Amino acid sequence: MDKTLTLRTVNVTRYILPLREGGSLPALADADDGFKYVLKFRGAGQREKALIAELLGGEIARALGLKVPELVFANLDPAFGRSEGDEEIQDLLKGSQGLNLALHFLSGAINYDPVAMSTDPLLASQIVWLDLFITNVDRTFRNTNMLLWNRELWLIDHGASFLFQHAWVNWKKNATGPFPIIKNHVLLPVASELEAVNKEFKSILTPEIIKTIVQTIPEEWLLAGGDSDDANEVRQVYNDFLNSRLSYSDQFIKEANDARTALI
Template identity: 45%
Template sequence: MLRQVTAIRYVTPLREGGSLPGVVEADDLGTYVAKFRGAGQGPKALVAEVICGELARRLELRVPPLVVLDIDPVIGRAEPDQEVQELLRNSGGANLGMDFLPGALGFDPVAHPVDPMLASRVLWFDAYVENVDRSWRNPNLLVWHRELWLIDHGASLYFHHNWPRAAAAVHRAYRGEDHVLAPHASRLAEADAELAPRVTPELLTEVLALVPEEWLTAADFDSADVAREAYLAHLSARVARTADWLPQGNAA
């Protein structure tokens, strides 16, 4: 399971995200960016954050550590923003926390050159999980200690918003031309040869086991086991057909 902590203070909202994430302090003395289950995207965004974040980590891409963040809505009583108060009231219980990286800079493709192999590995990963939220307008990449860190995967795995049609999405091509790293991703074939064999059913099962059961059963499934089987079947089928969805050559 993901490590569990309890939020003890709501610090500030982050207005950049559409789901209104916020910075909170927790009982382990850590500071986290909280993604709330009561936000408009609901628990499926948190499911996507865990699956994609923990899978990326196992593929040796940098993602800030994730925790299950228990929230008592009482921590929002002193917050003057009515929208934040309502969000916290609707988010009691298990939420997602991402380790806050102090001093991290937003990625700038001009100021922060990226190695072609790293760019190709990130683009391969985003194509696999169908991450539509890594454009030059909103890279969702940070630079911390001169390294590239991946954040915000809640918009990925959008097949799970329509399970009856999920099978058709296994082969869906990924449009990489808008990806912020596309101009540098000149080694996609090498990235595919490296990463695809590593995404095994065993690895996916390990990652899926980290998703809290209550998030998996919040919408479409009666049990977490059935939900995990559905995600495992889809993600296993997709990684077996990289030729169908991976952009060819340099995605730019």
């Protein structure tokens, strides 16, 4: 990875439709570069913290060689959405003016079906390791957050990662604490290569790479949560969390293997 990581910035030109029911209401949208994107709004649900989790989770996955749609910053003009007829969507658009996050839309992709589709144990182990590392609670049988596109598995929706964000004072405990929710991971039953993956991924995620990824978080997102009035201080917490979590990887792999043994 280069020492600097920059995401492209696009301007949203058209709101097409909401993609699913729920509080976050991600949307399919056009941008001024001619591509369609899945737009994640700063005014929805967990607000900017969900966007930070989406950004960090996606870019960490990419650094590890996993398939993730391109992430871009997406500008929403104050005038955008004034003609929107749905009052809830109009409020969402008004509350999301400025910088949002979007994922390149994978046209024709289908949802991963754990019953009908098989997954290579090494790839399954890589994805489970990622979700252990970023404390992602949302890759279950109920909601796999994976797509099959061009015969490859792509990862989406990391906004439910980094649980410590919602109890900021406990970040150190979360970094080196158990993650029992991993027992619900859709790929855990076939993730038989966790120890090998752990060794490989620990060598990839150097402190420099972690710092580079954390550096991409926009300052305004860091300040929006109200955890500190110093963006650098907040950024440092994310950096320290990830490095601490990495130092704990041998333990979280053991937890996952124990949970897997119980399942099979």
